[in-house]
Amino acid sequence: MPRKPWRRALALAVEALWPPAAALGLSFAVGTVIVAAIGENPLRVLPLIFAPGLGSADGFARVLFDATPLILTGLSVAYAFRAGLFNIGGEGQLYLGAFLAAWVALALPGLPRPVALPLAVLAAAAGGALWGAIPGWLKARFGVHEVINTIMMNFLAVGITGWLVERYLQEPGQMIPHTAEIPAAYQLQPFARGPAGAWLGLDRANPLGASLLVALAAAVVVALVFRRSVEGYRLRAVGLSPPAARYAGIAVGGVTVRAMAVSGALAGLVGVHEVLLYRHRFLDNFSSGLGFLGIAVALMGKNHPLGIVLAALLFGFLNTGALEIDIFTEVPRELVVVLQALIILLVVSFSELALWRRRRRRRREEAA
Amino acid sequence: MRVELEALSRSFPGVRAVQDVSLAYEPGRLYALVGENGAGKSTLMHLLYGMLPPDAGRILVDGRPVRLAGSQDAIRLGIGMVHQHFMLVDTLTVAENVVLGAEPGRWGRLDRGAARAAVRRDAERFGLAVDPDAPLESLSVGEAQRVEILKVLYRGASFLIFDEPTGVLTPQEARGLFAILRRLRDEGKTVVLISHKLDEVLSVAEIIDVMRRGRHVGRLAREEAGAERLARMMVGREVLLRVDKPPAAAGPPVLEARGLGVRRRPGQAELADVSFILRRGEILGVAGVEGNGQRELAALVTGLLRPEAGELRLDGRPLRGLTPRRARDLGIRHVPEDRQRTGLVLDMSLRENLILGEEGSPAAGQAGVILPGRVAALARRRVAEYDVRVADTRQSARALSGGNQQKLVLARELDGDPRLLVACHPTRGVDVGAIEYIHRTLLAKRTRGLAVLLFSSELSELLALSDRIGVLYRGRLTAVLDADVVDEETLGLYITGARGVADA
Numbered sequence: 101m102p103r104k105p106w107r108r109a110l111a112l113a114v115e116a117l118w119p120p121a122a123a124l125g126l127s128f129a130v131g132t133v134i135v136a137a138i139g140e141n142p143l144r145v146l147p148l149i150f151a152p153g154l155g156s157a158d159g160f161a162r163v164l165f166d167a168t169p170l171i172l173t174g175l176s177v178a179y180a181f182r183a184g185l186f187n188i189g190g191e192g193q194l195y196l197g198a199f200l201a202a203w204v205a206l207a208l209p210g211l212p213r214p215v216a217l218p219l220a221v222l223a224a225a226a227g228g229a230l231w232g233a234i235p236g237w238l239k240a241r242f243g244v245h246e247v248i249n250t251i252m253m254n255f256l257a258v259g260i261t262g263w264l265v266e267r268y269l270q271e272p273g274q275m276i277p278h279t280a281e282i283p284a285a286y287q288l289q290p291f292a293r294g295p296a297g298a299w300l301g302l303d304r305a306n307p308l309g310a311s312l313l314v315a316l317a318a319a320v321v322v323a324l325v326f327r328r329s330v331e332g333y334r335l336r337a338v339g340l341s342p343p344a345a346r347y348a349g350i351a352v353g354g355v356t357v358r359a360m361a362v363s364g365a366l367a368g369l370v371g372v373h374e375v376l377l378y379r380h381r382f383l384d385n386f387s388s389g390l391g392f393l394g395i396a397v398a399l400m401g402k403n404h405p406l407g408i409v410l411a412a413l414l415f416g417f418l419n420t421g422a423l424e425i426d427i428f429t430e431v432p433r434e435l436v437v438v439l440q441a442l443i444i445l446l447v448v449s450f451s452e453l454a455l456w457r458r459r460r461r462r463r464r465e466e467a468a
Numbered sequence: 469m470r471v472e473l474e475a476l477s478r479s480f481p482g483v484r485a486v487q488d489v490s491l492a493y494e495p496g497r498l499y500a501l502v503g504e505n506g507a508g509k510s511t512l513m514h515l516l517y518g519m520l521p522p523d524a525g526r527i528l529v530d531g532r533p534v535r536l537a538g539s540q541d542a543i544r545l546g547i548g549m550v551h552q553h554f555m556l557v558d559t560l561t562v563a564e565n566v567v568l569g570a571e572p573g574r575w576g577r578l579d580r581g582a583a584r585a586a587v588r589r590d591a592e593r594f595g596l597a598v599d600p601d602a603p604l605e606s607l608s609v610g611e612a613q614r615v616e617i618l619k620v621l622y623r624g625a626s627f628l629i630f631d632e633p634t635g636v637l638t639p640q641e642a643r644g645l646f647a648i649l650r651r652l653r654d655e656g657k658t659v660v661l662i663s664h665k666l667d668e669v670l671s672v673a674e675i676i677d678v679m680r681r682g683r684h685v686g687r688l689a690r691e692e693a694g695a696e697r698l699a700r701m702m703v704g705r706e707v708l709l710r711v712d713k714p715p716a717a718a719g720p721p722v723l724e725a726r727g728l729g730v731r732r733r734p735g736q737a738e739l740a741d742v743s744f745i746l747r748r749g750e751i752l753g754v755a756g757v758e759g760n761g762q763r764e765l766a767a768l769v770t771g772l773l774r775p776e777a778g779e780l781r782l783d784g785r786p787l788r789g790l791t792p793r794r795a796r797d798l799g800i801r802h803v804p805e806d807r808q809r810t811g812l813v814l815d816m817s818l819r820e821n822l823i824l825g826e827e828g829s830p831a832a833g834q835a836g837v838i839l840p841g842r843v844a845a846l847a848r849r850r851v852a853e854y855d856v857r858v859a860d861t862r863q864s865a866r867a868l869s870g871g872n873q874q875k876l877v878l879a880r881e882l883d884g885d886p887r888l889l890v891a892c893h894p895t896r897g898v899d900v901g902a903i904e905y906i907h908r909t910l911l912a913k914r915t916r917g918l919a920v921l922l923f924s925s926e927l928s929e930l931l932a933l934s935d936r937i938g939v940l941y942r943g944r945l946t947a948v949l950d951a952d953v954v955d956e957e958t959l960g961l962y963i964t965g966a967r968g969v970a971d972a
């Protein structure tokens with residue numbers, strides 16, 4: 101009696117979605133208790149988290165802006181994970197990407213925009229790719245675990261880029277450690293400054309820009325690679341069973357290096373968002389853990405490109421909501437940080453639980 | 469204790485694993501339950517052990533119907549099961565493992581003395597020699613299995629189910645286990661041995677039940693059962709326990725090995741000065757006790773390992789810097805010894821598994837893109853052609869029985885026209901019906917010109933399929949014998965080194 105296909109799909113969807121959904125629900129339940137303990141009305145405070153994002157086009161655009169780098173770092177984690185690799189070096193990779201984008205722009209100021217922009221985007225990807233490929237190669241060649249490698253590479257990236265800025269690219273007469281502004285040919289302007297801005301009802305200061313399109317395009321490309329490409333097949337084979345992949349003639353080492361390089365490139369594209377769009381310069385030490393948050397986003401999004409976009413949006417909402425809570429209530433904005441941490445913790449726990457239940461069921465079935 | 473199964477049925481999505489099975493078990497007898505892989509043996513026993521609820525039917529113990537909500541209920545009634553994969557803790561001692569979950573003592577304190585005494589008592593009574601204080605990790609597989617049996621006995625089982633217990637044992641250990649089974653029977657316990665190996669069933673069981681495709685197709689006393697009859701009942705048609713080998717028509721050399729060697733390393737046996745010629749349309753068997761260099765030789769020919777001395781030639785051209793990729797491109801195919809670990813990606817679908825290694829070829833897509841339509845068509849054809857019994861090629865390879873998994877590997881490796889097949893233990897752990905099929909397929913491909921390098925620990929298999937048999941002993945090819953003139957006894961002398969060393 102084969103079950104109906106839609107019922108099977110439904111069962112699969114429920115199985116995939118319950119951990120993040122339960123984590124979200126439980127976190128907000130805890131949030132309710134905390135808010136009540138502080139003496140505020142939870143029914144007034146908690147909706148505030150989503151109010152700015154849902155209240156206006158401008159607010160939603162800010163959510164999208166905050167979500168953009170998280171989409172990229174989330175995709176980065178998921179891409180490596182497909183090959184069974186745990187890339188926690190997103191932070192370092194995005195520093196390299198951002199730095200290289202800024203450096204190319206400052207080094208080649210005369211280029212026309214049609215050449216300049218793609219070049220800078222490529223530089224961002226290449227910086228991240230390099231920083232991902234190195235630990236990938238160390239893993240493939242010497243078997244050094246990528247978790248240890250990528251952590252070391254994070255420290256190196258922050259240090260090296262900081263030093264390079266200070267030594268060679270520091271904007272003269274400035275106390276803040278950052279480079280000079282990149283030439284106009286390399287700059288992306290926020291949508292709000294363009295013709296669409298007024299039409300969409302965006303505030304003049306709204307920072308949302310084309311980096312969102314880059315992130316979304318990356319999500320589509322990753323989804324296609326996963327679903328339809330030979331490379332995606334190889335990633336999965338290596339991720340699920342390296343020995344079987346090797347016996348079948350798949351070059352496991354090559355796949356490992358490529359997976360880490362592409363993963364790094366995705367993180368590196370954060371440079372497009374940070375440097376080309378947002379700051380128009382490289383600021384030393386700019387990221388507050390975007391790379392690490394990417395791990396949470398990938399987990400929450402079940403390593404699926406669509407899931408990652410949605411998870412990044414959720415984190416975007418939380419970010420934007422923090423400000424609102426700070427301004428309009430007695431509750432400290434750290435509530436949102438607590439919620440974020442709780443969500444991450446619970447998603448991880450529930451996913452483990454789901455995996456464990458699946459394994460147990462499978463073992464039972466296999467006791468045969 | 470008398471146990472009756474009444475019209476039990478149980479389905480899984482897409483399969484009726486057990487259909488309307490009624491059976492009665494009397495105390496103090498030794499039963500066997502046989503059937504091909506996937507016939508429903510384990511499922512039936514899981515119903516009895518409370519691990520699965522039946523869809524229909526009931527279970528009676530001493531005439532009273534019982535409801536089993538879990539294996540705890542079955543254990544309480546005195547039903548125990550020894551699983552194929554042991555559920556033991558490596559870091560605990562034998563005694564601790566035995567009592568784990570039902571520890572003697574009070575207020576959370578383990579009474580070690582009582583545990584040890586209990587283990588010793590049962591061990592003696594049933595002839596299960598193990599040291600209660602030995603840490604589990606120091607035990608052999610056979611000993612660990614005895615601990616598992618002690619565990620079941622400690623919980624007061626008088627009805628013991630053994631699910632394919634010999635799969636993990638050496639022939640000597642298996643004989644030891646059979647002695648234990650008889651002893652248990654003599655002590656008044658009911659024993660059910662699940663197996664698909666006919667010879668072992670015929671040597672121990674008194675009463676043999678046969679299942680086929682979820683149904684109970686008959687019960688025979690040992691005296692009336694014979695291997696042919698049982699095989700026929702299991703498969704539902706005549707089975708040739710030995711396939712006919714048409715006369716050899718070997719052609720020009722396909723593979724030539726000249727002075728091949730690799731050094732001994734941790735996890736790698738030595739291989740020295742191995743030379744042979746394998747011709748088109750020929751099966752060259754390789755015999756040897758495990759660990760005498762067979763694995764290394766197979767790895768050399770398939771590009772998984774590089775020779776440190778000597779060379780290989782394919783069609784007269786030297787194979788230098790061979791990788792698994794290049795081997796594949798040259799038409800060298802591989803049925804690896806561990807299909808679950810290296811032959812298949814268990815969590816991929818059948819379809820995906822059928823293109824493993826060919827994912828980049830036009831058979832699966834083009835320009836770096838995999839075309840699901842092509843893959844599906846290829847999978848459907850291969851599954852049909854190689855008799856893989858599945859309803860849907862989208863299901864995961866993990867869900868298949870051992871025989872079907874092996875046919876899946878064969879379908880992938882034999883399809884197209886390979887030059888050379890390196891087949892490692894192609895029928896290990898596979899049921900009789902599938903063995904016959906695999907043997908016939910290999911012989912058919914041989915007739916069509918395939919050269920096969922066949923590794924097997926079953927001497928009868930080597931004799932049945934090979935044209936010539938090479939013997940590996942301590943990394944050296946100590947003899948190459950004509951399969952028509954040698955017999956198992958002689959071959960046994962060669963593989964243990966009693967013969968053939970001097971003249972190598």
Ligand SMILES: Nc1ncnc2c1ncn2[C@@H]1O[C@H](COP(=O)(O)OP(=O)(O)O)[C@@H](O)[C@H]1O
Nearest residue numbers: 465468480483485504505506507508509510511
């Ligand atoms: N938990 C399960 N889910 C789905 N199918 C199962 C499960 N357990 C067994 N099956 C299927 O039921 C059939 C009988 O399996 P099993 O009882 O394990 O056979 P045997 O032990 O005789 O090899 C097989 O087709 C198998 O694939």
Ligand SMILES: [Mg+2]
Nearest residue numbers: 467468509510
């Ligand atoms: Mg079974």
